[in-house]
Amino acid sequence: MVLDAVENVNAKRILEIGCGSGIVSLVLARRNVEVVAVDVAMEACKNTLDNFKRNRLQGVVHVVNGYLATAFRDNLVFDVVVSNPPYLPVDQSPVEDLSWAAGKDASFSKKLLKNVLPLLSDTGVLFLVQSSLSDVDGLKRTLEEKGFLVEEASFRSFFFEKIILFKIYRKHSSL
Numbered sequence: 560m561v562l563d564a565v566e567n568v569n570a571k572r573i574l575e576i577g578c579g580s581g582i583v584s585l586v587l588a589r590r591n592v593e594v595v596a597v598d599v600a601m602e603a604c605k606n607t608l609d610n611f612k613r614n615r616l617q618g619v620v621h622v623v624n625g626y627l628a629t630a631f632r633d634n635l636v637f638d639v640v641v642s643n644p645p646y647l648p649v650d651q652s653p654v655e656d657l658s659w660a661a662g663k664d665a666s667f668s669k670k671l672l673k674n675v676l677p678l679l680s681d682t683g684v685l686f687l688v689q690s691s692l693s694d695v696d697g698l699k700r701t702l703e704e705k706g707f708l709v710e711e712a713s714f715r716s717f718f719f720e721k722i723i724l725f726k727i728y729r730k731h732s733s734l
């Protein structure tokens with residue numbers, strides 16, 4: 560869903576939060592854009608870098624082992640931010656849960672938005688994956704109160720949940 564959504568997006572600099580194997584960043588990097596791929600797990604960062612090397616694309620990516628976008632200075636902006644973050648409403652106790660557990664109160668997504676939205680350029684877009692099992696209405700409300708538009712770019716339905724890709728951007732940005 561993320562790859563389909565960003566296929567025609569015009570961007571010079573893209574940030575991925577939670578790159579995992581690096582597959583999303585890798586596909587984006589083929590388009591001659593500057594890609595910054597962040598993951599809190601060192602293994603994921605190594606895996607991403609390794610996949611870039613295997614595809615001879617290591618020259619176009621910055622792989623950052625960090626927590627959300629806390630490694631970046633305030634005035635660094637991105638045209639596109641993509642994230643398929645941990646989104647299930649369960650607590651993040653064991654480290655292995657970092658790939659899917661977002662805290663019972665969806666606190667991870669709230670932290671992500673607080674940290675990442677200031678890095679979006681004026682016309683920037685955030686593509687964010689969420690699950691219907693988490694508080695998506697609350698998340699949408701928070702974003703709308705902050706002056707963002709939230710569109711459902713696409714979704715996949717499973718028997719127990721709906722996975723939704725949200726497209727989030729500033730109201731005034733006529734996208």
Ligand SMILES: C[S@@+](CC[C@H](N)C(=O)[O-])C[C@H]1O[C@@H](n2cnc3c(N)ncnc32)[C@H](O)[C@@H]1O
Binds near residue numbers: 581598644
């Ligand atoms: C659902 S996986 C997505 C992996 C990959 N982007 C994909 O779509 O296949 C979530 C990723 O977020 C990373 N992650 C979890 N907490 C994070 C944080 N605070 N900052 C950065 N990355 C984080 C996990 O290590 C994991 O690799």
